[in-house]
Amino acid sequence: MSTPTVVTRRQRRRPASNDPLARALRWVRWPVVVIWLFAIVALNPLAGSLSNVTSNSASAYLPSSAGSTKVAELEQAALHRPGQPDVDPVVVVFARAGGLTVADRAAIASAHATVTRLASTVTGLSAPAKAVPSPDGKAVYFASDVTTPSNTETASDIAAAQRIRRAAAAAVNRAHDGLQAAVTGSAAIVADSGVTSTVQADLRLTALTVIVVILLLVYRRPLLWLFPLLGAVGAIVVAEAGAHGLASAGLTVSSLSASILIVLVLGAASDYALLLVHRYREELGQHAAAEDAMAVAVRRTFPTLIASSGTVTCAMLCLLAAQSASLHGLGPVGAVAIVSALLAQTTFLPTLLLVFGRAAFWPRAPRPGIGGRDESRIWSSIAARVSRRPVPVALAAVAVLGVACVSLAALHTDNSPASSVKGHPGSVTGQQLLAAHYTAGVSDPVDLLTPRREAAAAVAVARATPGVASVTSAAPAGSYTRHSVTLSVAPYGSRGGTTIADLRNRLAAGAPGSLVGGGPAIAYDTTQAARHDALLLIPLVLLVILVIIALLLQAIVAAVVLVATTALSFAASFGLANLVFHDGLGYPSIQSSIPIYIFIFLVALGVDYNIFLSARIREESRHGGLLQGTLRGLAVTGGVITAAGIVLAGTFAALTRLPSAPVSEVGITVALGVLLDTLLVRTVLVPAVFLSIGQRVWWPTRPAQVLAEAHVSGRPAKGGA
Helix, strand or coil: CCCCCCCCHHHHHCCCCCCHHHHHHHHHHHHHHHHHHHHHHHHHHHHHCHHHCCCCCHHHHCCCCCHHHHHHHHHHHHHCCCCCCEEEEEEEEEECCCCCCHHHHHHHHHHHHHHHHHCCCCCCECCCCCCEECCCCCEEEEEEEEEECHHHHHHHHHHHHHHHHHHHHHHHHHCCCCCEEEEECHHHHHHHHCCCHHHHHHHHHHHHHHHHHHHHHHHCCCCCCHHHHHHHHHHHHHHHHHHHHHHHCCCCCCHHHHHHHHHHHHHHHHHHHHHHHHHHHHHHCCCCCHHHHHHHHHHHHHHHHHHHHHHHHHHHHHHHHCCCHHHHHHHHHHHHHHHHHHHHHHHHHHHHHHHHHHHHHCCCCCCCCCCCCCCCHHHHHHHHHHHHCHHHHHHHHHHHHHHHHHHHHHCCECCCHHHHECCCCHHHHHHHHHHHHCCCCCCCCEEEEEEHHHHHHHHHHHHHCCCEEEEEEEEEECCEEEEEEEECCCCCCHHHHHHHHHHHHHHHHHCCCCEEECHHHHHHHHHHHHHHHHHHHHHHHHHHHHHHHHHHHCCHHHHHHHHHHHHHHHHHHHHHHHHHHHHHCCCCCECCCHHHHHHHHHHHHHHHHHHHHHHHHHHHHHHHHHHHHHHHHHHHHHHHHHHHHHHHHHHHHHHHHCCEHHHHHHHHHHHHHHHHHHHHHHHHHHHHHHHHHHHHHHCCCCHHHHHHHHHCCCCCCCCCC
16 A cells, blocks of 8 residues: 655645746745845945936037037136036126116126125136127126036036026116016026936936836736836846946946936836736746746746847947947947846846745736636727728828828927027026027137137138127137137027038138137037938948847848838827927927937837737747737737836836926937837737738748648747737
8 A cells, every 4th residue: 555645835835847947946036136135235326326427518419520529628628627627608698678777787787796706605606707788788798607527517507507596686676677687508508407316316206106106007916016116126226337337437428318227227127027927927827836937937028028128229239330429328328228127127026026926916816727818808809900901901000100200391400508498497588688689699609729820810711701790819728729709690500500610611721720619519510410320320220120120030021011110100209299399398499419319219119019019920820820810919919018118108208307308308209109109000000011911921931831830839839928
């Protein structure tokens, strides 16, 4: 008589597994969690000090070869103390429509004296220059400088601008009603639009709040949302510490890049978590041991996550070819962000879930034998409707997206400092007052640096150049003589750019070695760099993404379809966003470098959802043909991909809380684009185009090769998202 086997409670709770990955997960779960927690604590100080190594100086946004960059570097070396390379002018302007009165002039003199006294107490603030009356007698302005270390530029400019604005307001109070006063100049513009460490902390909190709310709505579990959030927080710390290291090594990391890093990590980490948890929950209904379920979930989702993150990472690294230093620096920063998100959600998140087991899904934990539906009724219905008439549906979707692109014809770019400010604060009002009462370029002169032997010739050439109003001498910059050139045309308009280009050409012939810089020249060089980067990076990024998708799907036609639809989605999203900017928010223009930022994020992130969907369609097509594969692929992935898109859109929408107009523009456009891609392009257009093309969509793979696998497998494989 055989002896009965005694099964302990521990054995019943943890069935033996033959899966080596499941056994490994069981042993490493606690060590991995501890390592991650230790890393978060250890790297947090480094991550928190990222703002100390960011750079927002002019040279941070320009090619190193640009003339304005060379001027800025020479002026920094010659005019500023070591460690304090940035000088931002602050301009105080007073105006009265009917002409300044005696009381007005007394009040202005009092304000000038107050700012003079402030110069002895406010760090970096210089004594103001002599007041300059306008030719029409209706305005007076005086200017001062704020000299600061580049990594504390925003905080210093805010402090100086606030003190000077109080002095100007006090002067207005002493005068009769009708006297206008405003503080402008680049220091005031930075104060009105700069992104400080406090603002970035607020951005992080807002984005985390958005994610928590969305995850609660998606999971409908009191505990489950916490685990993806912990993974995202760990990814942020690692990514910011990595960006700090890149900046310390000499890479340019701007405040725009630092802000985008936060939402990029949160969005990508949440997307990866949604896909993994969705598969894990599905497998818990098939396996008694949580480790077995997680092992299968990791195997099924990891290839798709690698392809998705690899696509975005490679797209980011393409930015290394950019001329703009800020865009060039964003590439490695973005790559670090995506890799950190992938690392956290494929190591930290799975082990956290295993530590808590099925309790993470309380109060309705999935168990074997409990029936469940992995297909969404809503998305099943949409898939069925699309499949009935795929060609008309595809044409209708393309027409809708095409209409959305129309507003791009009215897109206007402007690189003036005021274009970075949201609304109409004092810095914008001041610019308008100066433009109304003074020569067009008086508030933003062009800097002319020339070798001493060419100084006289350079001045003669500059005065003879059309569009130049005056040339005055300024303090020398090292071995270069320095002159301030005031333009008679709008310095940041197309005529200003034409004048700067003409001046440079004339100087190259008449005064070799001369350099043209200053705010208007910086704007012109930024525009030229943006054009170069767009012409180079757009085809390069599309080609890289095309190759990666083709390798993943082993299908060239499908890859072309996905890239083409993603590019169309970008154009349509940008068109819709342009309407929001112009008609909804009152932004007359955007900076020339913003479209390439938007393109990178929309195309690289938007193609993710097409990868998730198409990988599942191909997997299902192996067992039931393209029609059934499309129906089931869309039905199964619809819910989780839509949730991922909403999370990503929500995190980028959090950028609108920042005071910088360019950052808000990126956030609005990416949020609109992700929603459009999630709800229309991936849902309707891609399935309709696939069905319209038929099995040829998998070329060069033959249809027989795809369908033959249905006879080999006894049960449809569950790959993809």
